[in-house]
Amino acid sequence: MTQLTLDAALDRVEANNLTWIEWARGHAQTISLTHGSVTSDDIREACDRYGLQPDSPHAYGAIFKCAGWCVVGREPSRYKSNNARWICRWRWTGPV
DSSP states (O other), rough: HHHHHHHHHHHHHHTTTTHHHHHHHHHHHHHHHHHHHHHHHHHHHHHHHOOOOOOSEEEEEEETTTTTTEEEEEEEESSSGGGGOOEEEEOOOOOO
């Protein structure tokens, strides 16, 4: 998949999950500011805890698509269903 196609796909996922994306981004910013960084696994755990699931599992990929996020590392996902796929660890560097 080309980057242009991936960006278009994430734009579509974001548009179809806007309320959830806004909540997830806010929660991710809070975690990052409190603990220094955050992963999509952290957000997935919060979603499981609060019963807030996106319409598409691809929505997790759109959380960190906006400006203000900086990759600070990579690590294997803690979720067995991800087969130890490497995910990014992010830090919020945007306005507070």
